[in-house]
Amino acid sequence: MNKKNKKAKRMYNIAVIPGDGIGQEVVKAAVTILDKLPIDFNYTYAKAGDECKEETGVPLPDETIELAKNSDAVLFGAAGETAADVIVRLRRELNTFVNLRPVKSLQPDKYGNIDFMIVRENTEDLYIGDEEETPEGAIARKKITKFASERIAKYAFKYAEDTGRKKVTAVHKANVLKLSDGLFKKSFYKIAEQYPDIESNDFYVDATAMYLITNPLDFEVIVTTNLYGDILSDEGAGLVGGLGMIPSANIGDDNGLFEPVHGSAPDIAGQGIANPAATILSACMMLDYLGESQYARKVEEILIDVIQEGSHVTPDLGGDSSTQEMAEYIASKL
Ligand code: ATP
Numbered sequence: 001m002n003k004k005n006k007k008a009k010r011m012y013n014i015a016v017i018p019g020d021g022i023g024q025e026v027v028k029a030a031v032t033i034l035d036k037l038p039i040d041f042n043y044t045y046a047k048a049g050d051e052c053k054e055e056t057g058v059p060l061p062d063e064t065i066e067l068a069k070n071s072d073a074v075l076f077g078a079a080g081e082t083a084a085d086v087i088v089r090l091r092r093e094l095n096t097f098v099n100l101r102p103v104k105s106l107q108p109d110k111y112g113n114i115d116f117m118i119v120r121e122n123t124e125d126l127y128i129g130d131e132e133e134t135p136e137g138a139i140a141r142k143k144i145t146k147f148a149s150e151r152i153a154k155y156a157f158k159y160a161e162d163t164g165r166k167k168v169t170a171v172h173k174a175n176v177l178k179l180s181d182g183l184f185k186k187s188f189y190k191i192a193e194q195y196p197d198i199e200s201n202d203f204y205v206d207a208t209a210m211y212l213i214t215n216p217l218d219f220e221v222i223v224t225t226n227l228y229g230d231i232l233s234d235e236g237a238g239l240v241g242g243l244g245m246i247p248s249a250n251i252g253d254d255n256g257l258f259e260p261v262h263g264s265a266p267d268i269a270g271q272g273i274a275n276p277a278a279t280i281l282s283a284c285m286m287l288d289y290l291g292e293s294q295y296a297r298k299v300e301e302i303l304i305d306v307i308q309e310g311s312h313v314t315p316d317l318g319g320d321s322s323t324q325e326m327a328e329y330i331a332s333k334l
Contacts (some may be wrong), residue, residue, distance in 0.1 A: 012039070014042065015071035017064060018045070019078045022264060022323075023264055025269075029327035030280050037287075048060045050080040059085040060082075073289060074094070074256070075282070079264060088129070096255055097152070099122040103115070103116050105241070107241060113217065114236075116216070116221065118222045120230065121223075121229065127226040130143070142177070144180040144225065149184045169200075169208075171228055172202065172224065208228075233261050234261065248285070249282070276326055276327050284300050303330055
């Protein structure tokens with residue numbers, strides 16, 4: 001995932017887009033921790049989301065897109081109702097064709113030792129947003145290409161190879177969507193031939209939804225299309241302590257954008273109780289991407305200790321600390 005295998009350079013221009021709701025709170029928490037590292041981050045804050053639309057008339061201003069494109073990495077919080085116009089568009093503008101969503105238990109005693117990676121195709125599927133009204137209702141078009149399907153399969157196998165994982169599972173619904181998901185499945189097995197040392201299998205998405213509950217330890221790497229990846233990663237979050245726990249990395253050839261899997265959570269926004277772990281772990285994925293893996297591991301290690309210790313954690317983790325108190329406690333241990 002390292003940015004073109006660049007060597008760490010210790011000075012990075014980071015575009016920070018906190019967005020809406022708890023996005024503001026969790027991004028502040030992650031920056032509190034990044035600030036404690038012996039790395040020079042030059043942050044430029046930019047607007048996007050519902051509030052931005054209210055203020056400026058557009059949810060994703062051109063300046064924000066330009067800034068994101070010209071930075072070393074982007075740290076993103078959340079967008080509310082405008083998510084499709086903000087984060088889905090940003091991923092497209094930056095051509096971040098893979099969305100990595102690690103599902104890992106940080107409280108093994110409680111949840112079992114779950115540890116798998118969801119490799120989600122990030123540019124196609126129903127997320128192209130090609131919908132139209134018809135006299136009867138509406139139609140949404142689903143786009144699946146051979147190019148993008150092979151590219152994501154290759155990424156998944158390469159990821160497995162690089163990280164010592166032994167199995168890659170493709171998830172689709174090719175029995176019903178014979179042409180589109182059928183092509184995704186066929187592309188997957190074509191690429192699998194190039195990786196004979198890695199086991200490959202595939203499941204329908206509905207069966208996968210059940211197996212994730214009944215046999216979560218059987219999964220190592222899941223590669224899937226855009227919509228299924230989105231849904232299964234929220235299910236994965238449910239397995240390992242909730243949406244506050246799952247980070248993500250959007251990676252392309254030239255750009256990386258890092259964001260928690262959760263959204264703006266309007267029900268808890270402004271209360272200072274959002275779990276910052278997902279965003280802190282997203283910042284760790286950003287450190288990996290920038291070639292600063294030693295600091296990524298250090299922050300992760302401390303975060304896991306703090307969660308397991310349980311005395312300075314947010315209410316969803318059984319504590320009574322605020323978002324910022326949890327972040328400052330982690331920072332104090334760095
Ligand atoms: P959006 O429309 O922006 O996606 P949402 O409320 O539909 O917002 P999420 O933001 O993903 O969806 O959150 C779903 C629920 O999960 C929230 O209502 C909240 O209770 C919980 N949640 C999400 N993120 C966190 C977090 N970081 N810490 C604690 N709880 C969270």
